[in-house]
Amino acid sequence: MKRSFLAIAALALSLATAHAQQPYKIGLILDMSGPYADITGEGSATAARMAVQEFGGKVLGRPIEVLIVDHQNKADIAAATAREWFDNQGVEAILDVAASATALAASEIARARNKIIVFNGPGSTRLTNEACGPYTVHYVFDNYALSKGTAAGLTKQGGDSWFLVVADYAFGHDLEREATNFVKASGGKVLGAVRHPLNTNDLSSFILQAQASKAKVVGFANAGADTINGIKQMVEFGLVKAGQKPAALLAFISDIDSLGLETAQGLLLTESFLADRDDESKAFVKKFSERVKRAPTSAQAGVYSSVLHYLKAVEKAGTADAAPVMKIMKETPIKDAFTNNGRIREDGRMVHDMYLVEVKKPSESSGRFDYYKLVTTIPAEEAFTPLSESRCPLVKK
Numbered sequence: 001m002k003r004s005f006l007a008i009a010a011l012a013l014s015l016a017t018a019h020a021q022q023p024y025k026i027g028l029i030l031d032m033s034g035p036y037a038d039i040t041g042e043g044s045a046t047a048a049r050m051a052v053q054e055f056g057g058k059v060l061g062r063p064i065e066v067l068i069v070d071h072q073n074k075a076d077i078a079a080a081t082a083r084e085w086f087d088n089q090g091v092e093a094i095l096d097v098a099a100s101a102t103a104l105a106a107s108e109i110a111r112a113r114n115k116i117i118v119f120n121g122p123g124s125t126r127l128t129n130e131a132c133g134p135y136t137v138h139y140v141f142d143n144y145a146l147s148k149g150t151a152a153g154l155t156k157q158g159g160d161s162w163f164l165v166v167a168d169y170a171f172g173h174d175l176e177r178e179a180t181n182f183v184k185a186s187g188g189k190v191l192g193a194v195r196h197p198l199n200t201n202d203l204s205s206f207i208l209q210a211q212a213s214k215a216k217v218v219g220f221a222n223a224g225a226d227t228i229n230g231i232k233q234m235v236e237f238g239l240v241k242a243g244q245k246p247a248a249l250l251a252f253i254s255d256i257d258s259l260g261l262e263t264a265q266g267l268l269l270t271e272s273f274l275a276d277r278d279d280e281s282k283a284f285v286k287k288f289s290e291r292v293k294r295a296p297t298s299a300q301a302g303v304y305s306s307v308l309h310y311l312k313a314v315e316k317a318g319t320a321d322a323a324p325v326m327k328i329m330k331e332t333p334i335k336d337a338f339t340n341n342g343r344i345r346e347d348g349r350m351v352h353d354m355y356l357v358e359v360k361k362p363s364e365s366s367g368r369f370d371y372y373k374l375v376t377t378i379p380a381e382e383a384f385t386p387l388s389e390s391r392c393p394l395v396k397k
Helices: 001-019 041-055 077-090 100-112 144-154 169-187 204-213 227-236 253-259 281-290 298-317 322-331
Strands: 024-030 060-069 092-097 114-121 136-138 161-167 187-196 218-223 245-248 268-271 354-361 370-380
Touching: 024 041, 024 077, 024 100, 024 298, 024 354, 041 060, 041 092, 041 281, 041 298, 060 077, 077 092, 092 100, 092 298, 100 114, 100 136, 100 169, 114 298, 114 322, 144 169, 144 218, 144 268, 144 354, 161 169, 161 204, 161 298, 169 187, 187 204, 204 227, 218 227, 218 298, 227 253, 227 298, 245 268, 268 370, 298 322, 298 354
Parallel strands: 024 060, 024 092, 092 114, 114 136, 161 187, 161 218, 218 245
Antiparallel strands: 268 354, 354 370
């Protein structure tokens, strides 16, 4: 009997040791090779690994492993990856899915399995409305906040007629709707819109339609390479010189870097992250830039913040189970390199200050990545969709 007891104890110890050695897996489903690779891609993977390293490399006594997959901007790949990770690979949470259509697909898989999923790269407001879930968090920005800052801001400054160039998928459609609503609410009108396929190199036919509209503002409801190509071709076709103003409804510092200040100067856009906000943001940017050789986008800064916030909640909960971890994530204010006043609402929306910025002239910049002048700060309580207007079933009204 004594030998049996010792054998059982040894087996239990062996199993506990083996479990402690198993990695604690988190995953990111990113665009590693397509139009959003500079926005998310390897930079987001690096940001996640930086957060894990800063946290100490372990949680619940287990080494943390970060899994990365390229979804190639295909919703079926995103869904299949989430399913494989949760069902067979032991992944505890997904901390980003770049782009809206792929995010919506992966969200359904996570919700069915009661797993935590956080979004830093996509913008669709559906993620915290019709597609919301108890363990879903939309962290960095959404199309409501982007449109409120840029579309409303430009319209009030006199840009009261718009033509929209729209990416023809979930994100673009959602951004088009939000921007149109804010232009109209601010006293302007949308003279027309045209939709283009994702990752279209030649946008000339669409730019010519914008030119023919004679709208004061040409708004780009797209992102990444599509936004860069659209603004470049708008300049090449002489629209800017003739007085039509480009507006990037979603743009990142990597886009401005690709455009160059000579082309991008004067562009108004809404940002989620300011690299020079305070000492903490500056320190993160310095560490990130040493690894990636460029400044982080807001999506990449959001990955860093959300991974840290998630791991701290896991450690405090003492478990990977979604319910207690999410409870702590929602109860705990977020104050770090990304934001100094963030919190996660009941609909999963992480609310924080947003910033309307103007791109500097070349003569105003001190060097690469010194690109923004702050126009105004949009307070957290005003930046995002009010809960009273939420379409999320979890919100009590």
